[in-house]
Amino acid sequence: MAPDAMFRHPPPEPGADFNVVMIGAGNIMFGSDEGPWNHSFRFEHKLGPRLKVTALIDPSIARAEKVLEGKRQSFVESAYKNTKVYKTIEDYHADLKKQGIEDPNAIVVGCPPAYRGGTTKGQDLEIQMLKLFPKTAYFIEKPVGTGTVEAAKEVTQKLIKNGNIVSVGYMLRYLQCVQKMKQIIHDNNLTVMATNARYSCAYEAISKPAWWNKAIDMGPVIEQGTHFCDLSRYFGGDVDMNSVVARSVEWYEEPGKLSKIPIDESKIDEDLRIPRLTSAIWKYENGAVGSFQHAVALQGTAYSCELEVWADGYHMRLVDPYNSPSLFVRRPGDDHEERHSYTDDDPFFSEVSSFIDCIEGGPDPHILSSFEDATKSYELTWAIRMASEASRKHKA
Structure with a gap:
């Protein structure tokens, strides 16, 4: 933990x-x-x-x-x-x-x-x-x-x-809600059946021009959705990269017209403008299914982010992990969800603390994200971007 x-x-x-x-x-x-x-x-x-x-x-x-x-x-x-x-x-x-x-x-x-x-x-x-x-x-x-x-x-x-x-x-791997999910899976000897991650950003507040340019920040799935692709892999395991399929809503399509973009998008090459929504699905190597959706749709400042994990008899929902993490669990024998929340959890501190404990032989020397593992998450985000670009309907 x-x-x-x-x-x-x-x-x-x-x-x-x-x-x-x-x-x-x-x-x-x-x-x-x-x-x-x-x-x-x-x-x-x-x-x-x-x-x-x-x-x-x-x-x-x-x-x-x-x-x-x-x-x-x-x-x-x-x-x-x-x-x-x-x-x-x-x-x-x-x-x-x-x-x-x-x-x-x-x-x-x-x-x-x-x-x-x-x-x-x-x-x-x-x-x-x-x-x-x-x-x-x-x-x-x-x-x-x-x-x-x-x-x-x-x-x-x-x-x-x-x-x-x-x-x-x-x-996010260090969140207590996330570790609780891991504990439930371990204690009940569960095999994950599916993961579903959803990340909706508040685009009105993103005023950095680079974020809107795929040539600089690589697009929202790689730059922003990376945390949720990583969390998906944390529960589902390694991904069969050949199985990744994706669809997108592009800036030139009717559903992709946004009313409150805070930068002048006309200054960005048309080919380099970001998709408004990307939806992907894949198979994990153990046979489970993963899905991910990133939406550039919300206004205001608050993001909406959720991760769901299914296993035999269990449904776990991680809600709002960035601001006020809560975990909802449905177990066998009870159709009602139980709620877990941890006040004052700081995953940024936890990852730094574990890193230093690993160097010095401290009490909690558990690094939860290696460079090798992080590269696999990077590979997944690129596979999603490439699959969505390959399947998009080109501008008339």
């Missing part, structure tokens, strides 16, 4: 410094008003005064210095007091060797996926980290990249061969 809220976690034990390098000075690493992500905050609470951020790497020196200025004016000042800013990981490594300082305990990768998960220069961050810091543990944000699935698999094999501790940020 993943650990729960930070305030229930015992205060950090005193001990030796834990040196962390952070790559990326943006929202994933330091937080934003758009959501609960903020890796630095979780590392601060897990490690307390032991945390020493030795380097912050970002091509924008000004942005990096600005976030550090804010940290140095807060109660976590000691973690960032001596943090140096570098444009590249190569610059940091050269400075480290020049000063004769030992390698960091962990590298946290929060830069955009376009810079990682690949094998070509500029997209090969993990390969560079293996060359420069072969014995360091890596925490890497999802998805694993934006390049080819084959390249991501190649990176996977290099990481496995080198034997690094690697955790990928599919934090």
Whole structure:
């Protein structure tokens, strides 16, 4: 079971410094008003005064210095007091060797996926980290990249061969509701029959032009639906990729006309505009069936997300996992659903806590998302996109 809220976690034990390098000075690493992500905050609470951020790497020196200025004016000042800013990981490594300082305990990768998960220069961050810091543990944000699935698999094999501790940020696996579902399946010796995932985003609030451009953010299934494709696989297992079929509602079709798009879509090439709805179905390798639907349909700010899992006698529904997770379970012998909810659950903290426990031999050293597993989720999202594009009705 993943650990729960930070305030229930015992205060950090005193001990030796834990040196962390952070790559990326943006929202994933330091937080934003758009959501609960903020890796630095979780590392601060897990490690307390032991945390020493030795380097912050970002091509924008000004942005990096600005976030550090804010940290140095807060109660976590000691973690960032001596943090140096570098444009590249190569610059940091050269400075480290020049000063004769030992390698960091962990590298946290929060830069955009376009810079990682690949094998070509500029997209090969993990390969560079293996060359420069072969014995360091890596925490890497999802998805694993934006390049080819084959390249991501190649990176996977290099990481496995080198034997690094690697955790990928599919934090929904760490939700207590999700772990409760796993427990029910294990305790009752169930075989999953089907999964059904639905992800409806509030498109009116998505004002980042890149999100609306398939050439940059790769489309909503790969960029956004990845969490629910990953959760589906967490319960259903490996997917028979040849079985994936999908349909889409495209921007030029009558049902795909949206009234509150917050950007000027006319500036995006017609071929690169995103689908409004993608619906997919597949077979898992054990014979179970999976289905997934992503909709660019809601307005306002709140998303609507659900995952259903069926097994003999059981129906489990995970509702609103991002904001207020609840689990509804129907069991044999009772036609009424039982409800489970956990207050103050923080899966972002749980994944960071487990990562550090894995490095240090702590009480809960369970990484629930490896790079290999995350690459399989990446492969599924690409299979869905390719299948939906192959079956679409072209613009007249």
